[in-house]
Amino acid sequence: xxxxxxxxxxxxxxxxxxxxxYCFVGVFIGTLVGVLPGIGPVGAMSLLLPTxxxxxxxxxxxxxxxxxxxxxxxxxxxSILVNIPGExxxxxxxxxxxxxxxxxxxxxxxGIAAFGSFIAGTLSILGLMFLAPPLSQLALRFGPPEYFxxxxxxxxxxxxxxxxxxxxxxIMAAFGLVLGLIGLDSINARPRFTFGKMELIDGVGLVPxxxxxxxxxxxxxxxxxxxxxxxxxxxxxGLLPTAKDWKDATGPIARGSFLGFFLGILPGGGAVISxxxxxxxxxxxxxxxxxxxxxxxxxxxxxxxANNAATGGAFIPLMTLGIPPNVIMAxxxxxxxxxxxxxxxLMMKQNPNVFWGVIVSMYIGNIMLLILNLPLITIWVxxxxxxxxxxxxxxxxxxxxxxxxxxxxxxxxxxxxxxxxMGYLMKKFGYEGAPLVLAFVLGPLMENNLRKSLxxxxxxxxxxxxxxxxxxxxxxxxFLLISPLIPGLGKKRRAIPKEEVL
Amino acid sequence: MRRGxxxxxxxxxxxxxxxxxxxxxxxxxxxxxxxxxxIGVCYGGYNLDLGTxxxxxxxxxxxxxxxxxxxxxxIILLKAIKKTAVAGELKILWTEIRWKKVxxxxxxxxxxxxxxxxxxxxxxxxxxxxFLFKAVEPQRWSWAxxxxxxxxxxxxxxxxxxLKSPLPKGILGIG
Numbered sequence: 001x002x003x004x005x006x007x008x009x010x011x012x013x014x015x016x017x018x019x020x021x022y023c024f025v026g027v028f029i030g031t032l033v034g035v036l037p038g039i040g041p042v043g044a045m046s047l048l049l050p051t052x053x054x055x056x057x058x059x060x061x062x063x064x065x066x067x068x069x070x071x072x073x074x075x076x077x078x079s080i081l082v083n084i085p086g087e088x089x090x091x092x093x094x095x096x097x098x099x100x101x102x103x104x105x106x107x108x109x110x111g112i113a114a115f116g117s118f119i120a121g122t123l124s125i126l127g128l129m130f131l132a133p134p135l136s137q138l139a140l141r142f143g144p145p146e147y148f149x150x151x152x153x154x155x156x157x158x159x160x161x162x163x164x165x166x167x168x169x170x171i172m173a174a175f176g177l178v179l180g181l182i183g184l185d186s187i188n189a190r191p192r193f194t195f196g197k198m199e200l201i202d203g204v205g206l207v208p209x210x211x212x213x214x215x216x217x218x219x220x221x222x223x224x225x226x227x228x229x230x231x232x233x234x235x236x237x238g239l240l241p242t243a244k245d246w247k248d249a250t251g252p253i254a255r256g257s258f259l260g261f262f263l264g265i266l267p268g269g270g271a272v273i274s275x276x277x278x279x280x281x282x283x284x285x286x287x288x289x290x291x292x293x294x295x296x297x298x299x300x301x302x303x304x305x306a307n308n309a310a311t312g313g314a315f316i317p318l319m320t321l322g323i324p325p326n327v328i329m330a331x332x333x334x335x336x337x338x339x340x341x342x343x344x345x346l347m348m349k350q351n352p353n354v355f356w357g358v359i360v361s362m363y364i365g366n367i368m369l370l371i372l373n374l375p376l377i378t379i380w381v382x383x384x385x386x387x388x389x390x391x392x393x394x395x396x397x398x399x400x401x402x403x404x405x406x407x408x409x410x411x412x413x414x415x416x417x418x419x420x421x422m423g424y425l426m427k428k429f430g431y432e433g434a435p436l437v438l439a440f441v442l443g444p445l446m447e448n449n450l451r452k453s454l455x456x457x458x459x460x461x462x463x464x465x466x467x468x469x470x471x472x473x474x475x476x477x478x479f480l481l482i483s484p485l486i487p488g489l490g491k492k493r494r495a496i497p498k499e500e501v502l
Numbered sequence: 503m504r505r506g507x508x509x510x511x512x513x514x515x516x517x518x519x520x521x522x523x524x525x526x527x528x529x530x531x532x533x534x535x536x537x538x539x540x541i542g543v544c545y546g547g548y549n550l551d552l553g554t555x556x557x558x559x560x561x562x563x564x565x566x567x568x569x570x571x572x573x574x575x576x577i578i579l580l581k582a583i584k585k586t587a588v589a590g591e592l593k594i595l596w597t598e599i600r601w602k603k604v605x606x607x608x609x610x611x612x613x614x615x616x617x618x619x620x621x622x623x624x625x626x627x628x629x630x631x632x633f634l635f636k637a638v639e640p641q642r643w644s645w646a647x648x649x650x651x652x653x654x655x656x657x658x659x660x661x662x663x664x665l666k667s668p669l670p671k672g673i674l675g676i677g
Contacts, residue, residue, distance in 0.1 A: 050665070050667065051665055054665070054666070165578070165581075167574045167577045167578050167581070168532075168578060170570075170574050171536050171571055171574040171575065171578070174540075174567050174570050174571045174574065175536075175539065175571070177563070177567050178543050178564065178567055178568075178571075181563055181564065185560040187560075188560060190550070190560045192546075192550055192560055192561070192564070193546055193564070216611075219607075220604045220607070220608070223600065223603050223604055223607060223638055224599040224600045224601055224603065224604050225599055225600065389635075389638055389639040389641070390635075390649070392634070392638070393630075393631050393634035393635055393653070394653060396607075396611065396634065397627065397630075397631065397653060397654075397657055398657075400611070400614065400615075400630075401623075401657055401661050401667075401669075404618070404669075405661060405665075405667035405669075408667075408668055410615055410618055410619055413614075413615040413618070414612075414615055417608070417611055417612060417615065420608075420611075421608065424604070428528070429528050429529075429531070429532040430525060430528065430529075430532075431532070446563075447563045450558070450563070451558045451562070454555060454556065454557075454558055455556070455557060458556050459554060459555030459556035459557075460555075461555075
């Protein structure tokens with residue numbers, strides 16, 4: 001009964017006109033950034049964060065979450081019609097989606113992507129509703145050692161899943177931790193690494209870092225090369241998949257939802273990885289694996305469902321433990337803290353409005369997305385035609401004003417530009433931004449829990465090994481870190497997504 | 503098996519072709535950079551007071567993260583030394599790309615941050631946008647100026663009038 005009560009709270013929050021408005025704005029902007037090149041969901045969320053300061057916490061999170069799952073819908077449109085994924089989680093959709101479009105089946109491809117996303121999104125919200133409450137009960141028993149080791153494990157999984165060199169991902173995480181610790185020491189209020197700058201006393205802001213790494217650097221990388229985009233000229237018609245399409249797609253949607261949800265819980269690029277793995281799984285279970293890559297509907301339905309289901313799964317560690325599993329959730333954590341809500345096991349009790357309101361709004365948002373993406377597809381196709389030379393000055397303008405308005409500080413503009421240059425160079429030298437941002441957010445929490453643990457144990461490190469959960473997390477993290485050195489296992493890590501797909 | 507792999511960015515465009523075989527010099531440069539940063543972090547942490555294990559001080563985490571960074575940069579450096587060098591691998595960073603445009607835009611953005619408060623939001627933004635509209639793929643002056651003015655006032659309306667964010671008034675006194 002208690003569950004139904006909470007659900008009632010959720011609906012009463014999500015159906016308030018102002019929250020419906022924020023939800024609509026979120027999914028609309030999400031679809032837009034999913035379709036537009038040059039800006040992804042992370043950049044868009046950091047850009048719009050300042051616009052939520054005057055809203056209630058639930059409205060703010062409803063909108064920001066809407067951008068996230070909305071972008072998953074929008075991203076598939078460009079994959080199918082232009083063969084350029086709107087964001088990374090839609091990369092595999094290109095393989096069969098674009099082929100379908102070239103065979104004159106753009107309609108069913110877009111249709112199944114939207115319906116699959118809707119079904120998977122809905123299933124993952126149900127999973128979130130049922131799994132989150134018992135998990136937060138469990139999390140209430142955790143102390144500083146458990147939190148510290150869980151964060152170590154979270155970061156390690158993210159690094160393990162990062163493509164490319166593991167030492168490089170680790171060094172990014174280490175640098176992120178350093179950045180996160182700049183400012184006043186939370187225990188004795190001593191300024192650290194502030195270089196005499198008043199602006200650094202409160203630490204470096206999350207928004208300038210994220211906007212620099214994911215907004216400015218993307219624009220710089222896009223400007224340096226001329227990308228030709230061939231938009232499919234044929235008209236999109238017949239969006240409703242046929243009975244045969246449905247029959248072929250049901251299995252992939254179900255498997256994709258399940259896979260996506262559980263992979264979404266894990267730290268790292270849940271949506272991206274799950275779309276790759278779903279494609280690989282469908283290819284393996286199919287009776288006609290040779291058809292994959294030639295325009296088969298299973299190759300669109302599975303990954304598109306998986307990437308949407310992953311968005312629901314990703315909320316679990318944030319809402320129950322207060323540990324964000326990926327950069328987007330780290331942004332949401334930042335937004336919640338700004339609004340005075342601390343995510344974690346107590347959130348469900350202390351802020352049921354936010355917790356249940358956001359969950360129910362995601363359900364409503366999914367319905368809005370279905371309407372936005374199917375009947376209105378022609379509008380998004382028009383948006384695709386906006387040339388980049390017009391778009392990029394506007395993206396830069398939004399970044400500049402957005403970052404300034406957070407603290408009304410020009411210093412933050414410089415910080416953003418610094419990270420823009422850094423992100424640009426990181427790409428050239430083969431480094432990734434995600435471990436840096438996640439470690440930046442986790443840094444202060446990790447330090448606090450480590451120091452508390454050591455104070456509790458009077459300097460005895462064995463506290464991390466005698467408590468079962470802490471020990472298990474550390475051992476698993478250690479195993480992941482050394483696994484590339486073990487012969488036979490190292491190869492597997494690289495092989496998971498790419499080689500099975502391409 | 504292809505030597506290079508295509509990387510998809512957040513925005514999805516294919517870019518930043520990474521050639522693993524051509525990373526030797528780049529890895530050496532980046533590892534040395536991180537080593538210097540690691541040493542700096544270590545030194546800074548040491549000066550901040552390490553504390554004891556019973557009561558870790560302000561510099562405790564910094565010091566140990568610095569040590570880890572130095573260790574990791576050494577691993578990257580040693581791995582890079584083992585790699586085979588490819589001729590012209592550094593050159594690939596600026597050939598066939600329009601790096602001059604990137605530099606000019608960065609300079610413009612830094613100048614914008616510099617003049618933002620003294621000139622005010624309206625004037626500095628119009629100037630920046632005219633430059634950006636003209637810089638990458640030059641458009642007609644009339645279009646660039648008109649586009650810059652419209653975009654600036656639209657942003658002003660959205661952020662200042664609607665969202666009530668204070669923006670610098672500058673010499674025009676609007677804001």
